[in-house]
Amino acid sequence: MTAYRLVRSTNDEIRRRTEAIQHALQDAAEPPLRLAGLAADVIGLADTIVDCSNPNVMSDIAVAVSMARSGLESSIVNVEINLKSLHDRECKERIGDKLDLLRPALRRADLLGTKLRRRLT
Helix, strand or coil, rough: CCCCCCCCCCCCHHHHHHHHHHHHHHHHHHHHHHHHHHHHHHHHHHHHHHHHHCHHHHHHHHHHHHHHHHHHEEEEEEEHHCCCCCCCCHHHHHHHHHHHHHHHHHHHHHHHHHHHHHCCC
């Protein structure tokens, strides 16, 4: 928000403001990308333990998967909205590639959630 508040009276100020905004957008993508990666890891870990876990913890695993999926999806959305405003094509592509690697975990979470719900009912 600080970058958006910068003065833009002259061409030089406009350029500096634009650069500051672009830098801030790049920086803003990193925390949700890290969170998305952690959420995908949780989904993957849950998938590896579901078949060897005590039946009494299936609901706990289901909740963990649901929460991780929510964190993953909201993080992806958060990054996508900032990507729209990025001008640096290389940076945009690099971040987009990271998102592409994370998106399959959404489907994995959906499948795992369905599997867990079947076991719970």
